[in-house]
Amino acid sequence: MTPKTFWAIIKDECKRFGSGSQRVTVTLKDIARQVNRSVTTVSRALHDYTDVSPETRALVRRTAEELGYVPNVVARRLQKQRADAVGLILPSYGPRLSDPLFGDMLSAAVEEITRAGLDLLVSIAHCPEDEVEPYYQRVGERRVDSVWIVHTRCHDARIAYLLERRVPFVASGRVLEDWVFPCVDVDYVRGMHSLVSHLAQLGHRRIAFASDSAELTFVHYQREGFRRAVRDCALEVIEDLIVEGSPTQRGGYDAAQTLLSRRNPPTAIIAGNDLMALGVMSAIQDQGLEVGSDVAVAGFGDIPLAETSHPSLTTVRLPTQQMGKLVGQMLVMSACGQEIPNPYKLLKPALIIRQSTNLDLWL
Amino acid sequence: MTPKTFWAIIKDECKRFGSGSQRVTVTLKDIARQVNRSVTTVSRALHDYTDVSPETRALVRRTAEELGYVPNVVARRLQKQRADAVGLILPSYGPRLSDPLFGDMLSAAVEEITRAGLDLLVSIAHCPEDEVEPYYQRVGERRVDSVWIVHTRCHDARIAYLLERRVPFVASGRVLEDWVFPCVDVDYVRGMHSLVSHLAQLGHRRIAFASDSAELTFVHYQREGFRRAVRDCALEVIEDLIVEGSPTQRGGYDAAQTLLSRRNPPTAIIAGNDLMALGVMSAIQDQGLEVGSDVAVAGFGDIPLAETSHPSLTTVRLPTQQMGKLVGQMLVMSACGQEIPNPYKLLKPALIIRQSTNLDLWL
DNA sequence: TTGTAAGCGTTATCAT
DNA sequence: ATGATAACGCTTACAA
Numbered sequence: 001m002t003p004k005t006f007w008a009i010i011k012d013e014c015k016r017f018g019s020g021s022q023r024v025t026v027t028l029k030d031i032a033r034q035v036n037r038s039v040t041t042v043s044r045a046l047h048d049y050t051d052v053s054p055e056t057r058a059l060v061r062r063t064a065e066e067l068g069y070v071p072n073v074v075a076r077r078l079q080k081q082r083a084d085a086v087g088l089i090l091p092s093y094g095p096r097l098s099d100p101l102f103g104d105m106l107s108a109a110v111e112e113i114t115r116a117g118l119d120l121l122v123s124i125a126h127c128p129e130d131e132v133e134p135y136y137q138r139v140g141e142r143r144v145d146s147v148w149i150v151h152t153r154c155h156d157a158r159i160a161y162l163l164e165r166r167v168p169f170v171a172s173g174r175v176l177e178d179w180v181f182p183c184v185d186v187d188y189v190r191g192m193h194s195l196v197s198h199l200a201q202l203g204h205r206r207i208a209f210a211s212d213s214a215e216l217t218f219v220h221y222q223r224e225g226f227r228r229a230v231r232d233c234a235l236e237v238i239e240d241l242i243v244e245g246s247p248t249q250r251g252g253y254d255a256a257q258t259l260l261s262r263r264n265p266p267t268a269i270i271a272g273n274d275l276m277a278l279g280v281m282s283a284i285q286d287q288g289l290e291v292g293s294d295v296a297v298a299g300f301g302d303i304p305l306a307e308t309s310h311p312s313l314t315t316v317r318l319p320t321q322q323m324g325k326l327v328g329q330m331l332v333m334s335a336c337g338q339e340i341p342n343p344y345k346l347l348k349p350a351l352i353i354r355q356s357t358n359l360d361l362w363l
Numbered sequence: 364m365t366p367k368t369f370w371a372i373i374k375d376e377c378k379r380f381g382s383g384s385q386r387v388t389v390t391l392k393d394i395a396r397q398v399n400r401s402v403t404t405v406s407r408a409l410h411d412y413t414d415v416s417p418e419t420r421a422l423v424r425r426t427a428e429e430l431g432y433v434p435n436v437v438a439r440r441l442q443k444q445r446a447d448a449v450g451l452i453l454p455s456y457g458p459r460l461s462d463p464l465f466g467d468m469l470s471a472a473v474e475e476i477t478r479a480g481l482d483l484l485v486s487i488a489h490c491p492e493d494e495v496e497p498y499y500q501r502v503g504e505r506r507v508d509s510v511w512i513v514h515t516r517c518h519d520a521r522i523a524y525l526l527e528r529r530v531p532f533v534a535s536g537r538v539l540e541d542w543v544f545p546c547v548d549v550d551y552v553r554g555m556h557s558l559v560s561h562l563a564q565l566g567h568r569r570i571a572f573a574s575d576s577a578e579l580t581f582v583h584y585q586r587e588g589f590r591r592a593v594r595d596c597a598l599e600v601i602e603d604l605i606v607e608g609s610p611t612q613r614g615g616y617d618a619a620q621t622l623l624s625r626r627n628p629p630t631a632i633i634a635g636n637d638l639m640a641l642g643v644m645s646a647i648q649d650q651g652l653e654v655g656s657d658v659a660v661a662g663f664g665d666i667p668l669a670e671t672s673h674p675s676l677t678t679v680r681l682p683t684q685q686m687g688k689l690v691g692q693m694l695v696m697s698a699c700g701q702e703i704p705n706p707y708k709l710l711k712p713a714l715i716i717r718q719s720t721n722l723d724l725w726l
Numbered sequence: 727t728t729g730t731a732a733g734c735g736t737t738a739t740c741a742t
Numbered sequence: 743a744t745g746a747t748a749a750c751g752c753t754t755a756c757a758a
Contacts, residue, residue, distance in 0.1 A: 391751070434751090
């Protein structure tokens with residue numbers, strides 16, 4: 001027996017009955033030894049190859065079961081040259097993990113990803129500079145096969161970078177450039193149209209829009225949709241009534257205060273998201289006005305709170321689950337190196353009318 | 364030149380200048396060939412081993428830079444027998460990813476985990492049966508080195524299972540058994556005590572508690588703390604005023620309706636979390652009563668909405684960031700096979716008094 | 727200071 | 743139907 005063989009055996013034994021409390025690691029080699037076959041045959045038996053005899057297959061499977069064999073995915077990944085994982089790096093400027101709509105989308109995506117046997121890696125960028133490089137980094141290191149870009153900006157450095165380097169990715173959100181890449185988004189123009197039409201029908205003529213920064217693509221489309229819808233309803237676009245604020249309750253509160261102090265205040269305020277809309281409602285109430293009668297309010301998203309707030313909030317429901325599911329499926333495909341047949345999906349939102357624009361409801 | 368060598372070279376070339384648009388993959392071998400050194404030397408140079416000459420080191424580093432070398436972490440993991448990753452499997456019964464407090468904690472944990480160079484894998488259990496096995500599975504497959512258990516139950520099958528199989532893990536939340544394992548939790552008994560004392564001082568004598576199922580450890584401690592605190596304040600524990608509901612606004616709403624319809628309704632209602640508390644407030648308001656004067660309300664958590672609700676909500680702030688940071692650090696240690704010095708951390712919450720128990724504030 | 731060789735656990739190729 | 747061998751890219755013990 002050569003020294004080499006000797007040490008190999010010792011090491012194997014150590015691993016098997018390890019230092020006291022260690023878990024044992026069963027490999028293909030262990031099964032092979034047990035059933036007196038080669039590692040190759042064992043591997044094929046476990047993968048249901050046709051060129052292995054039924055008896056051998058049965059024996060191998062049984063032995064694997066008995067020994068508690070669990071395949072080592074890292075070894076498989078190295079051999080297959082695939083990470084079997086996709087990455088999500090949350091941008092530093094939101095959405096936070098705590099955003100309920102994002103959570104919904106994420107859950108649906110995770111479902112699809114894990115169903116396909118892939119892992120989802122989550123990390124967080126600390127600063128804007130930190131946003132671009134890590135994507136490429138993680139793919140280069142073979143940590144992930146594809147990445148998920150969320151919360152796109154109108155001109156998004158991450159997407160330019162990934163396209164240039166040919167890193168597989170899927171974006172939830174569009175960019176304004178005319179680039180082709182896998183992308184899932186909501187038709188905000190359409191959503192805004194239904195909302196503005198609703199308000200115009202109720203007789204509102206001075207409608208305001210308060211939102212996050214228009215650098216974000218979805219805000220851009222909300223604004224564009226807002227302007228177009230106002231004109232479509234034969235109303236005048238009043239630029240003074242289009243304001244920007246942080247995408248929080250406080251941001252909505254402050255924006256509403258600004259709007260209500262205009263010489264000619266609006267009779268309806270649309271917010272870019274539901275949290276801002278709740279802040280808008282607070283501001284209106286704090287001024288002694290009534291939401292729904294004095295000033296109508298509407299949001300975007302349909303978070304759970306929209307239904308239970310006082311008054312309940314009219315909003316544009318975003319198909320978060322559907323988005324997440326689609327993104328997940330597309331991520332799986334792109335991670336597997338497949339072409340994505342129709343890579344540009346635009347989903348339709350739904351107008352949910354509640355008391356904040358129509359106090360007669362459920363009263 | 365043997366055929367073998369020939370094909371190896373061809374394959375290398377194909378990989379390098381791949382089929383048109385493929386990204387190139389630079390390995391240690393490529394650098395080694397370029398600088399006329401062995402792979403070993405290159406590896407050592409890049410890892411700052413002392414036994415490599417300064418010139419070689421410089422040359423290797425420069426060449427690596429030029430070629431755009433990125434280490435393959437999968438290969439490294441196979442060699443090192445470590446996944447360099449930790450796993451989080453969200454239980455089917457909550458918290459959802461959309462829970463804002465959980466999101467905060469998760470962010471802080473991710474920060475620590477990625478800082479250590481590890482990955483965080485996120486997945487979701489579909490059903491309770493699906494909760495136990497995947498943890499072990501993922502460790503067995505070498506996907507992760509350690510797992511994070513959230514939202515523990517009083518008698519938690521997951522923890523029993525992992526302890527028995529000696530799978531490294533960290534739990535956020537305790538169990539009632541007397542087991543030793545890395546664990547971070549909040550002192551709910553203490554939080555409840557400060558809350559009940561506050562209410563008792565305001566003259567409340569009939570205090571109710573509405574919460575999620577007491578199967579959850581934190582709910583168990585909230586209840587125990589509640590009973591003890593009531594007695595400490597020389598009040599009577601009225602079991603009729605301790606009720607259970609789903610941990611949502613609707614759950615709080617329903618629970619409050621039940622409580623307010625008692626022959627002897629409470630003058631103060633504590634909810635197990637802030638969302639329930641908001642539901643409680645809605646129910647009170649819908650009955651034409653005033654929150655803060657007719658019935659006091661308090662919650663647990665201090666979500667952003669607690670501050671901006673009408674009236675603002677008295678609550679027990681949970682140190683989510685601190686928890687996340689600690690959990691992250693402990694996960695990193697357990698993934699690295701280190702012993703965790705003091706594995707049982709109990710953090711102190713803080714009472715935040717607002718209008719829902721004291722209308723005089725800021726009015 | 728550098729190189730050789732073995733090995734991590736798996737899959738693929740080719741020969742038998 | 744089965745096995746020998748190489749390979750994936752990296753680290754490391756040991757030899758030179």
